[in-house]
Amino acid sequence: MAADSKATGTSSVSRRTFLHRAAVLGAATGGALSLARSVHAAGSGVIKVGLIGCGGRGSGAAANAMNAGADIRLVAMGDVLQERIDTARPLLKEKYPDQFVVDDAHAFVGFDAYQKVIDSGVDAVAIACTSHFHPVFLKAAVDAGKHVFVEKPAAVDPTGVRLALAASEAAKEKGLSLVSGFCWRYDDGVCETIKRIRDGAIGDVVAVQATRLGGPYVLRERKPEWNEMQYQFQNWYHFNWLSGSDPVQNLVHQIDNASWVLGDAAPAAAWGLGGRQVCTDPDRYGDELDHHAIVYEYPDGKRIYAHGRHIPGCFNQAAVIALGTKGQAFMPSRPHIEGENPWQYQAPETPVSMTDAEHKVLFQSIRDGKPVNDGRRMCHTTTLSIMGEMVCCTGKQTTWEQVMNSPLNYALPRYGWDVEPPIKPGPDGHYPAVLPGITELG
Known part of the structure; x- marks a missing residue:
């Protein structure tokens, strides 16, 4: 799993917790009836999800999605590497035998696997792949009318951020939900700490x-x-x-x-x-x-x-x-305040997974027909x-x-295992490094 690996626990989120998060985050944007609500109401009651990126974080995102409700079905998955799919499939099937229903025909491999997942009849996609591809895959999903969970970051260069922001705005116009992987925005303790800061607990x-x-x-x-x-x-x-x-x-x-x-x-x-x-x-x-x-x-x-x-x-x-001016607030672990208004966050007896919570927000918004959109703050951060x-x-x-406004853009004209990467080791085996004061980046 990546160095920023996230919990995939199955702890439930109470109605009080859910509403608290929604209030702090401003999650529900209202507006027109979402595409998924009409699909969901007319269909079997099942929300079909596709996974793009099947490594450690992708497998975690799949688990978080299925933890969001018994009506969630993971029906397709894709990755550039066969080994990641081969590792993820049996583990997810064992843990979620009724919700994980990806057959061989819907396990896609290759640089075009993302599009095959999007085109497989899913209602929503979870994008948790190599970050380089996040903005392109996000745009493709929104263009196809899919709700999206996309891991952080939104992009790896300013050009990609602009693409992701445009896709986020398009999702809003289409009534599609978009939730990002900035998971601490969905953590109870951090949400409460931010609220207390807003209320003046540490002064200015x-x-x-x-x-x-x-x-x-x-x-x-x-x-x-x-x-x-x-x-x-x-x-x-x-x-x-x-x-x-x-x-x-x-x-x-x-x-x-x-x-x-x-x-x-x-x-x-x-x-x-x-x-x-x-x-x-x-x-x-x-x-x-x-x-x-x-x-x-x-x-x-x-x-x-x-x-x-x-x-x-x-x-x-x-x-x-x-x-x-009146104290200090500490987060995200063991949130507390020191100073004139001391406070310590008291976690509930049943631990709450923030990574489960963000998916619960996403899928509840689909059920309710009240789209949420993390796009602007995701792109800002x-x-x-x-x-x-x-x-x-x-x-x-x-x-x-x-x-x-930077033109910095790491995208390649074409992707494939036969393509030369933009950076390679020199004769001494070392990859070239940046030189502050000399290196220019857009």
């Missing part, structure tokens, strides 16, 4: 600290039968063109929480530091940096200080601390994370407008 917020410090992503050893493109897809987290690098893959969760604290406002500018010190083994690690430090500067003087590192043997932390990666790679201060 002056800054937010966001940290995601841990070990490296899983690295699969190169096999003789793999060509370079196959190796990079097996280890896609380590290649910027596929993953967007650590701020876009991992630190993005903490950046999302920090942005939420500040009302999802746009920063005026950002600057940062980054480098590669440890994850530099030749012919193994790709081109991503192994540590980042980013400062987001807001027009009103507020700051987000974001730090990411994936180096073994170091202090680890995943935390967001909101600093106010993704842009923040890409901005952070860009300033660390270039060493330059960059404005929000520059990032929003």
Whole structure:
């Protein structure tokens, strides 16, 4: 499973919990009767789901979807790698014998598998594949009139963000639901903490600290039968063109929480530091940096200080601390407030999975015909994370407008195992790394 792996527990979410989340998130957008409601009302009562991306996170998303109700059926799945489907199918079938009904004819493999899943007669798709493809697959699903769960990030470059944002707006116009994988937005403790910050529990917020410090992503050893493109897809987290690098893959969760604290406002500018010190083994690690430090500067003087590192043997932390004039708020783990208005979140006796919760919101919206849409905030946070990666790679201060309008685009003209990847190791086996002060990114 990916370094940002998520729980797939089957804990139920109470009506009170569900309504609380909906109120905090502004989940239901109302409007026209959704496409799925008419389909659902006229059909058997079953919501058919297709899975795009069958690795650890994809399998987790499939489980979360089926946990959302007995009326959910997983009917199709697709991946570029046969082995991922072969691993996921028996595990999901064993755990969900009545809901997992993917037969051989609906287990698609290849770079066109996503379209085959979309065209297989499903009502909704869960996109949890290599992040490089998220915006293209999202657009294809919305174009086909499907409800969507799409993992974070929305894209790995500004061009992809613009595509994802356009698809999100199209989903809204079509009455389709779109839920993103920024799962802490669906966590009870974090939702309550944000509410208390809004109510003034820590006074005026002056800054937010966001940290995601841990070990490296899983690295699969190169096999003789793999060509370079196959190796990079097996280890896609380590290649910027596929993953967007650590701020876009991992630190993005903490950046999302920090942005939420500040009302999802746009920063005026950002600057940062980054480098590669440890994850530099030749012919193994790709081109991503192994540590980042980013400062987001807001027009009103507020700051987000974001730090990411994936180096073994170091202090680890995943935390967001909101600093106010009357105290500090700590999240997402063990949410609490210190200062003039101390508070500690009390979790319910039955743990609630935020990853189950986001799918419950999605599928309940389909049943009720009240579409939800996470698109704008999903794209906003993704842009923040890409901005952070860009300033660390270039060493330059960059404005929000520059990032929003950047032509940076990692998409290839064609995809296939016979295609040369955009980056390859040099004669010494090392993949070329960025050089702050010299590297330009759009």
